[in-house]
Amino acid sequence: MAEISYPFSQANASGGTDMVSQTQWQKLAAGHGDRIDFRLTAPTYATGALPFSARVVGRSVEIAPGRAQVGGFAYELDAPLAVPVAANAASVPRRDTIVLRADLPKGSVNLAVVQGQPGVTPVAPQPQRELGQVWEMVLYEVAVPASNGAVSVLPRLQFGAPPVIGSPWNTAETAQFTEPNAFLYDLDVNGDGSQAEHFRGRDGLVVTRDLGKSRTFTTVLGGTSAAQVPDVDRVVRWRWIAPGVVHFGLRISNRSSAHIDTTDGAWHFTVALPQPVSGIVPASFSGFLENTNWAGEVPYMSHVTGTVWWNGSSTLHLFTPNRVYPSMGLDGLNRIPAGANLYLSGTYEASIFN
Incomplete structure (x- = not known):
């Protein structure tokens, strides 16, 4: 029979079977993953409070009670159990593992120590994972020093989420x-x-x-008494790309026939960002002013730098190189010529955790 399917209420000529073998059960259940049946929902845990916690007792490691799923099979340890670690008389250290081993030919899941090979930089053995045979989940690495030194355990516990x-x-x-x-x-x-x-x-x-799709935000152009640029011409596209991290792209277009200049009391423009910036480290962004009409005594293309100094601020201060003497450094951006476009983009950490 080329096609086999299970489990059904009764066997049939189409390949359906009403019995599930041990290996077939494993094929069904192993896909859900190996894990300790305990969810980490507290911010912290005291040493020894977690299932299968370990402590070294001489040349053995004592494992505390716990429950787990290994290779599709359930396992429960209801009392502490010590497993012995073999001595290491070699002149170089060794790494072992303590595993939960589902042994299908044997028909049980048990704790076991898998011994590694001594070496200058020892590597712990990888777990076996073979359907129908032996399937292992690692609980601990065991550091076994040279010359029979005292062993120590390193947690490698896998919990349910x-x-x-x-x-x-x-x-x-x-x-x-x-x-x-x-x-x-x-x-x-x-x-x-x-x-x-x-x-x-x-x-x-x-x-x-x-x-x-990315989110839309209508920014505010500050530092000017001119009529605000229409919504359609001051758009920010942005998105969360990681926890607390924003990527944005900003465009302000002056489609009018008049230049937009700063007021007498403002020495540069500002624009609003979609989320406040974390001020642990001041944020700086790169952009340019595209002035294809060569209007307003502004170059065809000008570099623009945007900076946010204060924690929790969403105000981006805009600067550009001195138009006459570039060696003088950055001046405040104080003009968006008629027909010009301002572009800025960047990535920053938002101030969502204060």
Whole structure:
């Protein structure tokens, strides 16, 4: 029979079977992954408080109780169990592993120590993962010094995580009632925002990335008494690209026949960013002023630098090289000529965690 499928209520001529073998069960269950049946929902844990915590007792390592899924099979340790670590009389160290081993021919899951090879830079053995045979999940690396030195354990524990949650809207409010350390997807079912991934961690709820189109923000041009540039000509496209990290692209177009100049009391223009900037390190962005008409005694193309100095500020201060004496450094950008376009873009850390 070329086609086999299972489990059904009864066997049939189309390849369906009503029995599931041990290996078939593993094929069904192993795809859900190996993990310790415990979710890390607290900000911190005391030493020894987690399942399968370990302590060294002489030449053995004592493992605390816990439950786990290994290679598709359930395992439970209901009392502390010590596993011996072989001596190392060699002149170089060794790395072993402590594993949970699902041995299908044997028909059980058990703790085991897998011995590595001594070496100047020892490497711990990789776990075996073979359907129908032996499948291992590593709990610890064991540092075994040369000349039978005292062993130490290095945790390599794999825990279950809260399931990913889909939210049609009001994701920030929904997150208040989810398990800590959970990911949530804002699916924006009503279409008034952006589809995004959120994470509820110890620092609070944060957007980790936008998943669809970039967001739109209408910036404000400050430092001028001229009539504000129409909305369509002062647009920012932006998106969350990582937790607390924004990437943006800004365009201001002066489509009028008059120059836009700063007022007497302002020595440079400012523009507003879509999110306030974290001021731990002042942010600086690069852009240019495109003046294809050579209007207003401004060059055809001018470099523009935008800077934010203060924590929590969303005001970007604009500067450009001195038009007459470039060696004088940067002056405040004080004119957007008629028909000119100002472009800026960059990436920055937002001040969402204060």
